[in-house]
Every structure is written in C-alpha cells, then in structure tokens.
Amino acid sequence: xxxxxxxxxxxxxxxxxxxxxxxxxxxxxxxxxxxxxxxxxxxxxxxxxxxxxxxxxxxxxxxxxxxxxxxxxxxxxxxxxxxxxxxxxxxxxxxxxxxxxxxxxxxxxxxxxxxxxxxxxxxxxxxxxxxxxxxxxxxxxxxxxxxxxxxxxxxxxxxxxxxxxxxxxxxxxxxxxxxxxxxxxxxxxxxxxxxxxxxxxxxxxxxxxxxxxxxxxxxxxxxxxxxxxxxxxxxxxxxxxxxxxxxxxxxxxxxxxxxxxxxxxxxxxxxxxxxxxxxxxxxxxxxxxxxxxxxxxxxxxxxxxxxxxxxxxxxxxxxxxxxxxxxxxxxxxxxxxxxxxxxxxxxxxxxxxxxxxxxxxxxxxxxxxxxxxxxxxxxxxxxxxxxxxxxxxxxxxxxxxxxxxxxxxxxxxxxxxxxxxxxxxxxxxxxxxxxxxxxxxxxxxxxxxx
Ligand code: HSE
Numbered sequence: 001x002x003x004x005x006x007x008x009x010x011x012x013x014x015x016x017x018x019x020x021x022x023x024x025x026x027x028x029x030x031x032x033x034x035x036x037x038x039x040x041x042x043x044x045x046x047x048x049x050x051x052x053x054x055x056x057x058x059x060x061x062x063x064x065x066x067x068x069x070x071x072x073x074x075x076x077x078x079x080x081x082x083x084x085x086x087x088x089x090x091x092x093x094x095x096x097x098x099x100x101x102x103x104x105x106x107x108x109x110x111x112x113x114x115x116x117x118x119x120x121x122x123x124x125x126x127x128x129x130x131x132x133x134x135x136x137x138x139x140x141x142x143x144x145x146x147x148x149x150x151x152x153x154x155x156x157x158x159x160x161x162x163x164x165x166x167x168x169x170x171x172x173x174x175x176x177x178x179x180x181x182x183x184x185x186x187x188x189x190x191x192x193x194x195x196x197x198x199x200x201x202x203x204x205x206x207x208x209x210x211x212x213x214x215x216x217x218x219x220x221x222x223x224x225x226x227x228x229x230x231x232x233x234x235x236x237x238x239x240x241x242x243x244x245x246x247x248x249x250x251x252x253x254x255x256x257x258x259x260x261x262x263x264x265x266x267x268x269x270x271x272x273x274x275x276x277x278x279x280x281x282x283x284x285x286x287x288x289x290x291x292x293x294x295x296x297x298x299x300x301x302x303x304x305x306x307x308x309x310x311x312x313x314x315x316x317x318x319x320x321x322x323x324x325x326x327x328x329x330x331x332x333x334x335x336x337x338x339x340x341x342x343x344x345x346x347x348x349x350x351x352x353x354x355x356x357x358x359x360x361x362x363x364x365x366x367x368x369x370x371x372x373x374x375x376x377x378x379x380x381x382x383x384x385x386x387x388x389x390x391x392x393x394x395x396x397x398x399x400x401x402x403x404x405x406x407x408x409x410x411x412x413x414x415x416x417x418x419x420x421x422x423x424x425x426x427x428x429x430x431x432x433x434x435x436x437x438x439x440x441x442x443x444x445x446x447x448x449x450x
Contacts, residue, residue: 112144256403
C-alpha cells in the first residue's frame with residue numbers, strides 16, 4: 001500500500017517462499033492488549049493460514065513495561081513511548097488500545113499520515129473524533145478498522161459494513177453495554193436495589209473505572225454514534241445523541257415490568273421511523289420473550305432492521321479480554337491481508353456526508369409506561385384521577401393496574417398508553433405527582449415491541 005505521502009508499507013518479503021509477515025505495534029498492553037498478544041500466540045498459525053499473511057508483534061507501547069505479566073511475550077519489544085512504536089520502520093499496522101481521546105487521537109493521526117492502517121477498539125475516540133479521523137483516513141488513503149468498538153466479539157460492524165451493504169437500514173436497536181445489562185438482570189433475578197446490583201457489577205470488574213460512563217448511558221451513546229455512522233453513513237455529533245441512563249432505577253419498575261411480561265433494557269436506538277430520525281440511548285421496556293428481552297447478564301445483542309433483508313440479530317459477549325481480542329485480531333488479519341493483496345479501502349465505511357437532522361427526544365413517539373406510587377395501599381382509588389391526568393395531556397390509556405407492594409405497604413398505579421410523544425408522557429408523569437398522597441417523581445419509560 002502506498003499513502004499520499006508516497007511512503008510504502010509493505011509486508012516483509014518472505015524468504016524462500018515462506019509466508020509474508022506484517023509487523024504490528026500494540027499501543028496499550030492492558031486487558032485487551034494482553035488478550036490480543038495471547039491470541040496471536042495461540043492462533044497465529046490459524047490466522048496466517050486464513051489471512052495468507054502472518055501478523056507479527058514488532059513493538060508494544062505501554063507506560064508500564066511489566067504490564068499484563070501473565071502474558072508470555074518478548075519484553076524487549078516494549079517501549080514507553082507510543083509515538084516511537086508508531087514510527088518504528090518494522091511496523092506496518094498500528095493497534096490503538098490506549099483508550100481516551102487525547103494521546104489515542106494523536107497516535108491514530110500519526111499512523112495514518114505514515115501510511116500505516118489503524119485498528120482501534122476505542123468507541124469514545126470514534127464518537128468524539130470519528131469525522132476527523134475518517135476524513136484523514138480518506139485523505140491519506142489508509143484505512144481504520146474498528147470492529148471491537150461495539151459489541152466486543154460480535155462481528156456486528158462487519159455485518160453492517162459488508163453483509164448489509166446493499167440494504168437500507170431502517171433501525172438498529174442494541175443492548176451494547178454489558179455492565180448495565182448485568183445490573184438490570186441482577187436487579188430482576190436477585191430482587192435487589194440498584195445500588196446493590198451496581199456494587200456487584202463493580203466487584204466483578206465489569207464497570208468502567210468511572211461507572212458513570214456505563215450507568216449514565218455515555219458508553220452506549222458512544223456505541224450508538226458508531227452504529228449510526230455505518231447505518232446512516234454519517235457521523236452524528238455526540239451532543240445530538242439523546243441520552244438517559246439507568247442510574248437510580250427503581251426496583252419496583254423491574255418488578256412491575258416483569259409482572260407484565262416485560263423487561264427493562266438500556267437500548268442504543270437508531271431509527272428512521274414515523275416520528276423522524278432518532279439516535280439515542282434510553283432504558284426501554286421490551287417483551288421478556290421477544291428478540292432482546294432474553295439477553296441476560298453481560299451479553300450484548302443488536303437487532304438490525306433493513307430492507308430487503310428484514311430483521312437480523314447479532315448476539316454474544318460484548319466485553320472482556322477474550323471477546324474483544326477476537327474482534328481486534330480479526331481486524332488485524334483483515335488489515336494484514338489487504339496490505340498483502342493491495343486490497344485498498346474496506347467496503348461500507350462511514351462517508352463524510354453532513355449529519356442528517358434528528359428528531360428531538362421529546363418528539364419521539366412510542367407506547368409509554370407510567371408509574372406513580374403511594375405510601376398507602378390505595379393506589380387503585382386514584383385510577384380515575386390518573387386517567388383524567390392522561391386525558392389532559394392527550395394520552396390514551398391502554399391499561400391501568402394498581403399493585404400493593406409487599407413489605408412497606410405502599411402501592412403503585414401503572415398506566416400504559418397508546419403511542420404518544422415522550423414530551424407529552426413526561427408532562428403527564430410530572431402531573432401525576434400532584435395526585436393526593438403521591439410520591440414525588442413518577443416514572444416514565446418507553447415501551448418497544450421488539
Ligand atoms: N463498559 C463496557 C460494557 C465495556 O460494560 O459494555 C465494553 O465496551
């Protein structure tokens with residue numbers, strides 16, 4: 001491959017007809033970096049046989065030269081300075097696993113300008129700087145691969161990029177944050193409160209160092225931007241992605257949902273629907289026995305609706321050393337094979353079209369679930385007043401159900417409405433707090449029939 005600067009990054013010629021090698025730099029040797037090195041060790045022959053070229057680690061950059069000591073690797077490959085690893089002439093592919101959006105961005109730009117294809121797992125980097133990085137990738141004629149940035153080991157980006165390249169995507173709905181799905185599953189299965197489930201997720205090492213990235217929906221929003229880039233062909237600015245997380249979710253809603261055959265799932269939502277184009281993150285009620293409801297624990301699943309193919313569903317481990325290393329190594333193999341064959345730019349990458357206009361979160365229409373609770377056991381007596389509140393906000397109730405809670409003697413009124421804009425449902429929820437004796441902050445959740 002030849003970049004615009006005229007530099008050549010060719011695989012090493014193979015002496016005596018042996019298989020060609022491609023030199024790889026790993027930037028970051030934490031959980032994922034260690035997993036990638038381990039996988040290249042374990043499955044190196046398999047990868048070489050399938051890719052027709054052997055990716056070989058030539059440099060590893062990490063501040064800690066003894067990082068991931070459990071991985072068998074030649075420590076003489078290690079340098080502290082990522083820029084040194086990128087510049088090393090024996091390196092033709094750069095794997096960015098530094099994380100964050102500062103040094104990682106610099107290294108990616110540097111690699112592209114040196115004509116070295118980049119593989120990254122960094123969804124935050126792509127969500128913040130995807131438009132810039134892909135513009136530079138096109139300018140330099142050097143690809144960026146990013147399968148591991150969404151859904152861990154699930155090859156869903158490859159499916160969107162290649163398998164569905166001839167299809168028009170009408171929606172992508174995904175459970176793409178394993179930590180949140182673990183918390184929601186645990187709250188339901190253990191009948192515990194949110195704080196207890198979050199503590200369990202942290203104890204298992206699932207949550208990000210700053211759990212707000214998970215539970216406030218940031219990580220899912222980053223992944224929604226990446227999914228939208230492939231589904232819509234444009235980078236949506238992160239600040240235009242509507243976002244609600246699961247922090248502080250009330251165990252009563254999990255319980256009331258379960259009683260109706262529903263489960264709460266934090267969804268990345270990209271949809272071209274009757275209310276316009278939306279890209280957002282929101283906890284939604286989905287049928288427990290539908291396509292996304294049965295996804296438990298840290299697993300991820302992404303449902304793509306496209307024409308003419310119809311529904312396709314992608315499921316698997318969304319995080320962790322092994323799954324993420326599988327996606328990164330898959331990208332290394334593809335990048336190495338393209339270098340050898342002169343295969344050029346991968347198909348189906350986001351283009352630099354202007355970001356389309358999005359529907360505001362308040363205007364998105366869906367069936368709505370509303371819950372208002374009372375310290376006494378007389379929720380049922382407020383049903384008529386609650387229906388009147390809904391009517392005043394233009395909402396049409398489908399169902400009203402009063403339930404007494406075991407233990408504290410309190411009760412809740414659950415209302416399910418016909419399709420209505422989120423803004424009207426939020427206003428109705430706020431007004432329900434004015435019912436006699438109601439607890440403050442009634443809850444509104446969207447229902448998705450998937
Ligand atoms: N914190 C993320 C999750 C890691 O829980 O899914 C994988 O991106």
